[in-house]
Amino acid sequence: GDSVTQMEGPVTLSEEACLTINCTYTATGYPSLFWYVQYPGEGLQLLLKATKADDKGSNKGFEATYRKETTSFHLEKGSVQVSDSAVYFCALSDNTNAGKSTFGDGTTLTVKP
Amino acid sequence: DTGVSQDPRHKITKRGQNVTFRCDPISEHNRLYWYRQTLGQGPEFLTYFQNEAQLEKSRLLSDRFSAERPKGSFSTLEIQRTEQGDSAMYLCASSWTTNTGELFFGEGSRLTVL
Numbered sequence: 570g571d572s573v574t575q576m577e578g579p580v581t582l583s584e585e586a587c588l589t590i591n592c593t594y595t596a597t598g599y600p601s602l603f604w605y606v607q608y609p610g611e612g613l614q615l616l617l618k619a620t621k622a623d624d625k626g627s628n629k630g631f632e633a634t635y636r637k638e639t640t641s642f643h644l645e646k647g648s649v650q651v652s653d654s655a656v657y658f659c660a661l662s663d664n665t666n667a668g669k670s671t672f673g674d675g676t677t678l679t680v681k682p
Numbered sequence: 683d684t685g686v687s688q689d690p691r692h693k694i695t696k697r698g699q700n701v702t703f704r705c706d707p708i709s710e711h712n713r714l715y716w717y718r719q720t721l722g723q724g725p726e727f728l729t730y731f732q733n734e735a736q737l738e739k740s741r742l743l744s745d746r747f748s749a750e751r752p753k754g755s756f757s758t759l760e761i762q763r764t765e766q767g768d769s770a771m772y773l774c775a776s777s778w779t780t781n782t783g784e785l786f787f788g789e790g791s792r793l794t795v796l
Contacts, residue, residue, distance in 0.1 A: 573724075603783070605785075605787075611789065612686075612773070612787040612789040613725070613773070613775075613785075614787065615784050615786075618783075620782045658724050662782070662784075669715070669730060669738065670727070670783060670785055672724030674722065674723050674724045675723070
């Protein structure tokens with residue numbers, strides 16, 4: 570079945586440091602890929618998405634590129650802020666199965682001033 | 683309507699009791715999903731509805747779990763004879779048919795079984 574493996578945390582960075590959270594996936598079809606973010610005390614919300622190979626999703630300074638050859642969708646940001654502290658989930662949606670999504674276990678990011 | 687709402691947000695119950703959670707999706711969304719999340723893990727799929735039809739159930743959903751969406755609007759998830767292993771966050775999400783799999787989540791209902 571489909572699966573998502575993401576970088577184990579927690580990750581602690583200083584403000585303005587560069588961020589990379591690795592994510593790789595296994596899927597039988599051609600999934601869409603997502604990063605969701607969960608801020609403290611809030612529900613999961615979509616951060617960015619990519620629906621086909623070589624697409625780049627971006628939002629709030631975060632980027633991720635759909636790499637079919639390496640089955641990866643790594644999340645990057647050039648300069649993190651304290652407000653980016655959250656849990657980040659990589660996910661895929663099998664477009665042949667009514668949009669059911671499979672999630673990674675999440676990576677907790679803490680950014681210190 | 684600004685998002686998916688879930689009720690109650692927290693539920694503490696004793697082992698063996700029944701509990702019911704309610705989810706109100708975004709009004710124009712025809713798909714509704716239930717997920718379960720335990721500490722340190724990502725959401726795990728339980729079941730989903732398209733309109734009022736329950737189209738898929740995970741093997742995680744034992745016979746003690748039942749979900750309904752009677753009029754294709756709100757949904758309920760009932761757990762009968764709760765066990766300590768049922769303690770988790772129960773997440774509801776909704777979407778519409780033509781999107782690319784993006785889910786809109788509620789804030790979740792946290793269940794603690796004593």
